[in-house]
Amino acid sequence: MSSVRFEYASRIYAAGHRPAVDRLSLEIPDGELCVLVGPSGSGKSTALRMLAGLEPADGGKIFIGDRDVTDLAPKRRDIAMVFQSYALYPHMTVAQNLGFALRVKRMPREEVKRRVEEAAELLELTPYLKRRPRALSGGQRQRVAMGRAIVREPQVFCMDEPLSNLDAKLRVSTRTQIASLQRRLGVTMVYVTHDQVEAMTMGDRVAVLHEGVLQQVDRPLDLYDRPCNVFVAGFMGSPAMNLLPGKRVTDGVEVLGTVVPVSRALGAPGANGAVTAGVRPEGLQLAGHSEPGTIPVTVEFVEELGSDGFVYGTVDTGERITVRSPGRSHPSVGSQVGVRFEPAQLHVFDGESGERL
């Protein structure tokens, strides 16, 4: 078991183009489950493949423990990888798939057998050991892919969107299984996903990437509560945070015609005081249509989730806004409601740079 450290690691696919991974510096302590999350093209998979040795680093260094693995072949890095498509060997049985890497290493037959049986037991694959992958369900294949990584007892697990081929229900149960398995084995895991719910629920820490650049690394709730810029604010959380144009005024931020008081010091205002005000759907309160101090919103769509609901509406000035509506009595589509800000839940970002103020 080991820590993982990226030091200014870069990957450039074509000269003159934006790097796929741009000077990534990230330290993952021993035994941590770190999730790399971002939209497609953000460089998260490339970063993982660089760690695995499937992509060379064009700059910077990568360490596993104290070892500089930047130029080492994948097999010398002592890592295991689970691929999005599982990449099982179709011509081998489950048992052969599980033990293949060990046989390549010329491990004694007895030891291979013991480890394969242990992993199969752990993942409830024992009845399927003699089957070929094509005779397994999606969830079972996924577990074989996991088992193939586990038997190697590697220092680091690399997971490349391992749940995206599963159906929604299985994905939820498997994601808790993976997280608890990781905790039980205590192995460092780097987990790539584009699904921010997966990132929030699984990771000890979450690293958000965008266009090859690391935006923020933090514990999931810190990321949610204190996004460092507009991108992270908009990416983490579902439904997404409302991001509205605003203006710095003496006692707060003016947004959608109302002044929301901000108690903390926001630093020096920009050139014209333009800011982006961010507020999550639960940071807004529904109120009566003409209550003083509220913003009038026309309801366009209501999403009912059972325990609560989300109201999607439009403000007079054209901005779209999402409000969480607790309970089951939601305003009807087409009606006019008032919306009130909760000042403590307001995020303020610089209007130009997008950085948090």
Next chain:
Amino acid sequence: MSGGLITLDDLPGPVTEPRKIRRPFVGSALFFAMIVIGIVMLYPFFFMIDTSLRSESSFLNGGGHSLASWRALDSTLPWRQQLVNSTIVCLLSIGIILTCSTMAGFAFAKLRYPGASAVFVAIIAAILIPVQSIVIPAYVDIAQWHLLTSYTGAVLMYSAIGTPFATFLMTVYYRSLPDEVLEAGVIDGLSYPTIFLRIALPMSVPALATIFVLQFIQIWDDLLIGLLFLQNPSERTITVGLGALAAGRTTDIPVLMAGSLVSALPAIVVFLIFQRFLINGLTAGIGR
């Protein structure tokens, strides 16, 4: 049913079978067409079997069936030796073709190196060159290497002719293999040669079977190359032997038919054994 409520009895029963779309005319037309095609395909075989069971005089003047032609074939044509020769030439050539085409196909599909696409285009171009146009210079070359009196010359020719298409087929097939499976091999500690041998090759059995069948039929049935490059009578293949039989002053048609049947049988057997792979292999890489 009362008050507009739907009761359980009103609901249709559970659906247990998929609804069949009946198009009787299309079905019988197809069946009729198949029968016609079947007759057209099978008639030559019927003709061969029927003719081979007549003597030359009963073939020319009408009369009953006999085994005279089969006896004549046995005494005039060393068909056992020639079947062995055909088998040796076929297997050696296909062995070379499979070795070259799988390795080349894997390299074209999965490895990146300078000039790869130019070489690939050159190989595709080689498929388009008719054998007849290169057979004379090739004959001169092989004669100069003194390879006309052994299997070697013919085997080299068959391999050279068969490899481009086989390489093309293998390249297409290997392109359809997901990269992740090969990367899993890299992670598991394999080198590229061992990935090829232990992962890619076992996964390409359908394509190998396709190439085997196509090449077997082509080489087994070939006359031109065998006639030119197998100068030693004891090394003649069965098709060359039959050709020699027909080249005499008079041709005994029933004996020739008997010989043709002997010659056709192995190719048919190979085809029947491997046909289920054939369709898979030929369509590989087209869909998902």
